Amino acid sequence: MKPKMVIGNWKMNKSFEEADDLIIAIGEQLSGLKLKTGVVLCPPYLYLELATDHADEADFSVGAQNCSEYKNGAVTGEISAEMLAQLGVEFCIVGHSERRKFFHESNQTIAKKVDLLLESQLVPVVCCGEVIEERKSNQHFEVVEKQIKESLFHLSKEDFESVVIAYEPVWAIGTGETATPEQAEEMHSFIRQLIEKKYGTEIAYSAYILYGGSCNAQNALELFTQPNVDGGLIGGASLKANDFVAIIEAAETAIKEN
Numbered sequence: 001m002k003p004k005m006v007i008g009n010w011k012m013n014k015s016f017e018e019a020d021d022l023i024i025a026i027g028e029q030l031s032g033l034k035l036k037t038g039v040v041l042c043p044p045y046l047y048l049e050l051a052t053d054h055a056d057e058a059d060f061s062v063g064a065q066n067c068s069e070y071k072n073g074a075v076t077g078e079i080s081a082e083m084l085a086q087l088g089v090e091f092c093i094v095g096h097s098e099r100r101k102f103f104h105e106s107n108q109t110i111a112k113k114v115d116l117l118l119e120s121q122l123v124p125v126v127c128c129g130e131v132i133e134e135r136k137s138n139q140h141f142e143v144v145e146k147q148i149k150e151s152l153f154h155l156s157k158e159d160f161e162s163v164v165i166a167y168e169p170v171w172a173i174g175t176g177e178t179a180t181p182e183q184a185e186e187m188h189s190f191i192r193q194l195i196e197k198k199y200g201t202e203i204a205y206s207a208y209i210l211y212g213g214s215c216n217a218q219n220a221l222e223l224f225t226q227p228n229v230d231g232g233l234i235g236g237a238s239l240k241a242n243d244f245v246a247i248i249e250a251a252e253t254a255i256k257e258n
C-alpha cells in the first residue's frame with residue numbers, strides 16, 4: 001500500500017504566537033517518528049513563513065489554504081501561486097466548500113487556480129463534496145463527478161499526477177458528524193473509477209484521495225484503513241499538536257495494517 005498523507009487545514013485560527021508554538025510542537029512530536037506518512041501544515045497566509053522556516057528540519061511540508069485565480073498584477077488583496085512557491089510553500093488547498101460558499105467559487109475558478117499552481121510547481125489539493133440536501137436526494141455522486149470533471153479533467157496525464165483530491169462531504173465539515181467508513185469508501189472508490197476512465201489504471205491507483213470532515217484521533221484509523229482512503233484533510237483536530245499527531249500515527253498504523 002502507498003504511504004498515506006495527512007494535511008492540517010487551520011482555517012482562520014490562531015494568533016501569531018499560538019501559530020509559532022503549534023508549528024514547533026508538531027515539529028518536535030514528529031521528530032524521531034520516521035514517518036512514511038506525508039504531513040502538510042496549512043496555516044493562514046500570514047503564518048506561512050513561520051512554517052516554511054521550520055519545514056526544512058521538520059518532517060512536514062507547508063501548504064496554503066487558497067491562492068488567486070489571477071497570475072499577478074492589479075488584483076488588490078490577493079496572493080499568487082508564484083508568491084507561495086517563492087516562500088517555499090509546496091501545497092495549496094483549492095475549492096474548499098467554505099470558499100465555494102462564502103466566496104462563490106465555481107468549478108471554473110478552481111480550474112484556473114489549479115493551472116496556476118501547477119505552473120508554479122505547487123501541488124493543488126482540490127476539494128469536492130456534496131451538501132446534505134444533495135446526499136438526501138441521492139445526487140451526491142453526480143455532484144462530485146461534476147466538480148471533479150470541471151475542475152480537473154482538462155489536465156494532461158502528467159499534470160493530473162501532481163494533484164491531490166480531498167473528498168469532504170459538506171455536512172461532515174466542522175459538525176462532528178463524520179461520514180461512516182463505508183460512505184467514505186464508496187465515494188472514494190467512485191472518484192478513483194472516474195480517474196481510471198479518464199487517465200488509466202496506473203494514474204488512478206497512484207492518485208491521492210483524502211477524506212475530510214470531522215476526522216479525529218478516534219475515527220481516523222477506521223477511515224484510513226479503507227482501501228481507497230489515502231489519508232485525511234483535517235480541520236478542527238489539526239489545531240492541537242497531540243490530536244493532529246495522533247491522527248498521523250493512525251495513518252502510520254493504517255499503512256502497516258493494510
Ligand code: PGA
Nearest residue numbers: 173174213214234235236
Ligand atoms: P473539520 O474540517 O475536520 O473541522 O471537519 C475539515 C476541513 O474543512 O478541511
